[in-house]
Amino acid sequence: MKLVVKDFLNVRVGDPNVNAPSFQYLAPGSEVEVDGRLYKGGEFEKINTWYKDAANNYYWSGGFAVEKIVTPTEFDPAKMSWGHERYNLPFIWNKLKTTGEGITVAVIDTGADTHHEDLATKINPLSKSFVGDAGNFNDTDGHGTTMAGIIGASGKSKVFGVAPGAGLLILKASEHKRGGDVKLFAKALDYAADIAAVDIISFSTVLPDDADLKTAIGKCHAKGKVVIAAIGNARDISIPEGPDVNTFPACYDNVIAIGAFDPAGNIVPFSNWNPQLDLLAPGDLSVLTTTLNNGRGFGGGTSIATAFTAGCLALLLASAKGKTSKDKCIEAIFSTCDDIGPTIGRDIRSGRGLLNLRNAITKL
Incomplete structure (x- = not known):
């Protein structure tokens, strides 16, 4: 993998340390x-991650420029999914003149494949694991890699994410996709809240109600982070599907709760x-994304959504930076959804309706 030096950078021999x-x-x-x-390795300016070359030389990761994303002008079925086509994302990237640059999304999940060619250069050096070794946030389950790819895969190899220019803060809170220790997820949220660069927190795990989790969500909101969470897949939880099912953190205040629809615009069963x-x-x-071992594959569910x-x-935040607030960007998304419910307005089965990115952009 080729990187471009941002500032004068020392080449350290044999050890990832400033000494x-x-x-x-x-x-x-x-x-x-x-x-x-x-x-x-050794910490410098609050960053303790390093790259290594074939000659066993180490380079402090904070010394490199953000990779420039080269985006196509047309839909590419080999590297994109039906969601890209539905919203004509290549057109949007070029119209907005951004692919998410300057925006960081924290992905709280099972980690990420740190060797994946479409993810490696996107990962923020402050990424961390709350399971075992704090510096080892590599994914062994695959769920987190799938989520990271949907959000920000660079497209340089196999897959384009929705915002291939956005940065990814990988926070590993579990070894497995089906839940885990809710206290570790709360710690990950608390950590993300304190990272100034984080704009959005993507949370694709369903957990039980917990006081620490709720407090951490409140802290994220107070610090201006937008938390987006999966409403859950009925097949993945022990209680029956229905309007009395509360899934967390999606059902807390100040969290955007997401369900899923298919290419035909129908609610996923x-x-x-x-x-x-x-x-x-x-x-x-059938949503294309990154997989373990530098792979590509398909995923689905409210996690993907x-x-x-x-x-x-x-994408909206990047295009509106310095011009429009986060709250107005969120309102643009909410107010332009395609209503598919039995009555006008929000309902318990489809919320406000289907996400319509193109309409949200025109709203800003």
């Missing part, structure tokens, strides 16, 4: 080939529902 021997430095604009993996549901986004079982919504909001 390791250095016999040369790289000037801004220099290119260096690294193996694509992030290594935990397993998408949960209740009065807290805000809207539906692409999330059947949540990540897709996070990517869409990242």
Whole structure:
């Protein structure tokens, strides 16, 4: 993987540490080939991750420029899914002149494949694991890699995310996609709230109601983070599908709760529902994304729909930065959904309706 140096950068020999021997430095604009993996090492300016080249030289990760995303002008079925086509994302990227640059999405999940060619350069150096070694947020389950790819896969290899220019803060809170220790998820939220660069938090796990989790959500809201969470798949929870089903953190105040719809615009049968549901986004079982071992594959469910919504909001925030508030961007999404309910307005089965990114853009 090739990286471009942002500032003068020392080449450290044999050890990822600022105290390791250095016999040369790289000037801004220099290119260096690294193996694509992030290594935990000495901390400098609150960043403790490093890259390594084939000669066992280490480079502080904070010294590199953000990778420039080259986007196509037309839909590419080899690297995009039906959601890209539905909203004509290549046109939107070029019309807005952004793919999410300057926006960071925290992905609280099972980690991410740190070697994936479409993700490695997107991962924020402050990423962290709350399971075991804090510096090892590599994904062994696959769920987190799937979510990260939907949001921000670069498209340089196999897959384009919705916002391929957005940064990804990977927060590993569980080894497995089906829940985990709710206290670790609360810690991950608390951590994300304190990272100034984070704009959006994508949360695709359903958990039980918990005081610490609720408090962490409140902190995120107070610090200006937009939390987007999956309403849940009925097949994945122990209680029957229906309007009395509360899933968390989606059902807390100040969280955008997401269900799923299919290419025909129909509600996905397993998408949960209740009065807290805000809207539906692409999330059947045929959404293309990144998978483990530098792969590509298909996923679905309200988890996918949540990540897709996070990517869409990242595009809106990037285009509106310095001009329009986050609240107005959220309102643009809410007010332009395609209403498919039996009555006009929000309902418990489909929320406000189907996400309509193109209409939301014209609203701003």
